[in-house]
Amino acid sequence: MTSEDHAASAVVAQKIERRWAAISILIVVFLTAMAAVAGIHQATMPQARVEIIDPEKIHLSGEFVETNLGSAIEPDGSVTVRAVGQQYSFTPQCILVPVDTKVTFRATSADVVHGLLIQQTNVNTMLVPGYVSEQVARFSRVGDHLMPCQEFCSVGHEGMWAMVKVIDRNEFMSLAASKRRVSCVE
Amino acid sequence: MLNSRRLVLAHFWMAFGGFGLALLLGAWQMFIRSPLAGWIGNPEWYYRSVTAHGTIMGYVFPTLIAMGFGYAITETSLKAPIAGVRWAWAGIALILIGSIMAMIPVSAGLASVLYTFYPPMIGNPFYYIGVVLVVVGSWIWVALMSINLIRWKRANSGKPVPLAMYANVAGSYLWGWTAVGAALELILQIIPVAVGLRSTIDAGLARIFFSWTLHAIVYFWLIPTYIAYYTIVPRAIGGKLYSDSMARISFVLFLVVAMPIGIHHTFADPMVGAGFKFVHSVFTAIVALPTLLTVFTICASVEIASRLRGGRGPFGWLVALPWNNPTMLAVTFSFIMLGFGGAGGLINMSYQLDASIHNTQWITGHFHLIFGGAIVIMYFVIAYDLWPHLTGRNLANLSLMRLQLWLWFIGMIVTTFPWHYVGILGMPRRMAYYDYTHPAIADQALPVILSATGGLILVVSAALFFVILIRGHLSEKADPGEYRFSVAVHPPQRVPVALNSHGLWVGLMIALTATNYGFPILQLAVRSDTSVPAVYVGVK
Ligand code: HEM
Ligand SMILES: [Cu+2]
Numbered sequence: 001m002t003s004e005d006h007a008a009s010a011v012v013a014q015k016i017e018r019r020w021a022a023i024s025i026l027i028v029v030f031l032t033a034m035a036a037v038a039g040i041h042q043a044t045m046p047q048a049r050v051e052i053i054d055p056e057k058i059h060l061s062g063e064f065v066e067t068n069l070g071s072a073i074e075p076d077g078s079v080t081v082r083a084v085g086q087q088y089s090f091t092p093q094c095i096l097v098p099v100d101t102k103v104t105f106r107a108t109s110a111d112v113v114h115g116l117l118i119q120q121t122n123v124n125t126m127l128v129p130g131y132v133s134e135q136v137a138r139f140s141r142v143g144d145h146l147m148p149c150q151e152f153c154s155v156g157h158e159g160m161w162a163m164v165k166v167i168d169r170n171e172f173m174s175l176a177a178s179k180r181r182v183s184c185v186e
Numbered sequence: 187m188l189n190s191r192r193l194v195l196a197h198f199w200m201a202f203g204g205f206g207l208a209l210l211l212g213a214w215q216m217f218i219r220s221p222l223a224g225w226i227g228n229p230e231w232y233y234r235s236v237t238a239h240g241t242i243m244g245y246v247f248p249t250l251i252a253m254g255f256g257y258a259i260t261e262t263s264l265k266a267p268i269a270g271v272r273w274a275w276a277g278i279a280l281i282l283i284g285s286i287m288a289m290i291p292v293s294a295g296l297a298s299v300l301y302t303f304y305p306p307m308i309g310n311p312f313y314y315i316g317v318v319l320v321v322v323g324s325w326i327w328v329a330l331m332s333i334n335l336i337r338w339k340r341a342n343s344g345k346p347v348p349l350a351m352y353a354n355v356a357g358s359y360l361w362g363w364t365a366v367g368a369a370l371e372l373i374l375q376i377i378p379v380a381v382g383l384r385s386t387i388d389a390g391l392a393r394i395f396f397s398w399t400l401h402a403i404v405y406f407w408l409i410p411t412y413i414a415y416y417t418i419v420p421r422a423i424g425g426k427l428y429s430d431s432m433a434r435i436s437f438v439l440f441l442v443v444a445m446p447i448g449i450h451h452t453f454a455d456p457m458v459g460a461g462f463k464f465v466h467s468v469f470t471a472i473v474a475l476p477t478l479l480t481v482f483t484i485c486a487s488v489e490i491a492s493r494l495r496g497g498r499g500p501f502g503w504l505v506a507l508p509w510n511n512p513t514m515l516a517v518t519f520s521f522i523m524l525g526f527g528g529a530g531g532l533i534n535m536s537y538q539l540d541a542s543i544h545n546t547q548w549i550t551g552h553f554h555l556i557f558g559g560a561i562v563i564m565y566f567v568i569a570y571d572l573w574p575h576l577t578g579r580n581l582a583n584l585s586l587m588r589l590q591l592w593l594w595f596i597g598m599i600v601t602t603f604p605w606h607y608v609g610i611l612g613m614p615r616r617m618a619y620y621d622y623t624h625p626a627i628a629d630q631a632l633p634v635i636l637s638a639t640g641g642l643i644l645v646v647s648a649a650l651f652f653v654i655l656i657r658g659h660l661s662e663k664a665d666p667g668e669y670r671f672s673v674a675v676h677p678p679q680r681v682p683v684a685l686n687s688h689g690l691w692v693g694l695m696i697a698l699t700a701t702n703y704g705f706p707i708l709q710l711a712v713r714s715d716t717s718v719p720a721v722y723v724g725v726k
């Protein structure tokens with residue numbers, strides 16, 4: 001190879017390389033745009049605000065006292081579920097929600113870090129003591145889901161499973177009419 | 187033979203020794219939580235084991251590989267003895283002491299907190315102090331890499347820094363800085379509570395500090411593998427490196443964008459607002475860039491090797507590749523695993539998709555495929571490639587090496603594919619026991635059994651790996667000649683200052699850390715009402 005060939009091939013090599021770099025950048029831009037659009041249009045954005053709570057006082061007063069846990073109907077017809085995770089159970093251990101309804105989960109931890117995952121759904125959030133986690137969901141089918149704790153919370157983590165029952169909306173409303181907070185804990 | 191061979195061998199043997207032990211624990215974990223085993227009896231054993239496995243595989247093993255490889259690169263690429271060898275021995279001694287100090291309370295069940303710490307759970311202080319010593323030992327290496335490069339540059343002003351060294355030093359700076367997050371968490375938050383000076387801790391802030399380390403550490407694990415892609419593979423298969431400057435760009439991109447993206451590990455967390463989550467998610471997309479560039483450069487370099495051997499046609503050249511060469515085989519396996527793992531990574535990176543797999547077995551499947559698979563298989567290649575230069579003896583049995591690499595590849599696929607699948611089904615991670623008789627999770631039983639079988643294949647592969655290395659110490663003496671790195675098709679005569687030094691990139695790395703982490707950290711650090719009582723584990 002002469003030195004001219006060499007220089008020419010270097011130019012070609014650089015050109016190909018630049019093209020590939022441009023394609024790579026486009027891929028990245030596309031992915032980012034996709035995430036932004038999905039976030040804005042489908043409102044699947046993370047919790048907007050950081051909310052603080054004292055885990056030592058949740059049992060005494062405020063929204064996470066035991067009598068306030070479970071599902072509640074809001075004036076706008078949506079449902080709010082309040083839950084607490086502690087070593088090694090959730091309260092309530094069985095959560096009842098209506099189908100085809102906006103459901104807001106509000107939960108926190110009374111001791112260490114736990115996680116709340118409802119199988120077969122996108123409901124999946126961390127429970128960090130000192131903070132309130134909030135996630136909005138809508139269940140499109142009636143049925144039962146397991147709800148394991150998904151973060152290691154010390155020995156006993158493997159036993160921390162709860163249940164979510166999605167039931168017919170009317171059935172839920174008639175249950176809720178007689179009680180302030182509903183759950184399926186027997 | 188290398189002057190620093192004892193130093194490098196000490197690092198490699200300590201690394202692989204730990205790897206071997208931790209691998210056995212991994213295989214046991216897989217088995218004991220599968221339907222093949224009954225009720226574990228004492229679930230605490232499982233968490234002890236995962237703490238040890240994670241700590242060794244995450245902190246000790248890759249760090250020692252990066253260090254040992256780094257010393258070898260320093261000597262062979264700068265063609266001068268390493269400055270500060272005594273300090274290097276001090277560094278590895280600290281790592282040894284730290285590892286033992288950490289593993290004693292872990293084995294005794296006093297620190298089953300897993301390698302992610304996650305306060306307010308607090309274990310025995312010696313576990314955390316041991317981990318800090320490991321980090322401090324590795325910081326000595328970071329300083330030595332920098333000192334050696336500066337010395338060389340003084341003596342060779344204006345010359346391009348050899349690519350391997352340039353990348354190696356970039357990796358060391360990345361590690362030096364990313365380890366600061368966990369170090370701050372340990373020193374400012376956890377250790378004072380563990381020794382009893384304080385009894386409360388901000389669990390959310392700790393998670394943010396940890397995320398500072400948790401993402402870029404992944405790229406630190408990856409850098410020796412990328413150095414091998416660029417500077418070993420083309421030479422080992424008889425080709426040339428397509429582009430030296432693209433390689434440099436990839437490494438500095440890692441340095442800059444690997445750091446300010448760690449908050450993607452807290453997508454599902456309540457203590458970080460949506461805004462910073464979005465910013466980190468965008469930066470996470472950018473980190474795909476250096477990998478895409480690497481894939482191109484390495485594929486092109488491999489093609490060059492084939493064409494030099496007479497390969498023709500748009501695809502025909504694939505046939506002409508030296509498939510008998512273990513390095514060729516390993517880089518192919520590594521790329522396949524990187525491809526699948528990368529596709530999985532794109533899913534994790536999206537806040538929306540992450541919600542369906544966050545903290546499920548998908549995640550453990552994912553990082554075993556990338557880390558245990560794509561990355562570690564190249565650690566094997568690095569060892570095979572360097573061994574003759576460290577022992578002065580032949581490493582002759584190529585078919586055994588091929589078998590070992592094939593088994594690692596197959597084992598990884600068999601282990602991790604079903605592992606991903608059960609994650610999609612919603613199987614949570616880090617549990618000592620699953621009740622597979624429950625109808626809702628009964629269909630996870632079979633894939634979990636498959637994964638456990640894959641684990642056994644990996645153990646067999648690792649055993650072969652040790653056989654090959656030990657035989658390498660016993661085979662007949664042979665002069666390996668000078669150790670060489672790949673040469674670029676167009677070797678650089680001059681490199682732009684920006685790509686011949688690290689200052690600009692380190693500056694950017696620190697600045698982006700400040701912008702992307704400053705607010706989330708300060709917001710919590712200034713408040714006192716976010717601290718919660720510590721929950722001590724393992725006290726009897
Ligand atoms: C025989 C092969 C291996 C098997 C069967 C195995 C198995 C496991 C299992 C069962 C866990 C616990 C996961 C959980 O419960 O969520 C785990 C965790 C882990 N593994 Fe492996 N592993 C193997 C090899 C490796 C390798 C080669 C690496 C990297 C070099 C690695 C790195 C890790 C890390 C960092 C963790 C900690 C994750 C955590 O704490 O959740 N493993 N492994
Ligand atoms: Cu748990």
Ligand SMILES: [Cu+2]
Nearest residue numbers: 400401448451
């Ligand atoms: Cu990450």
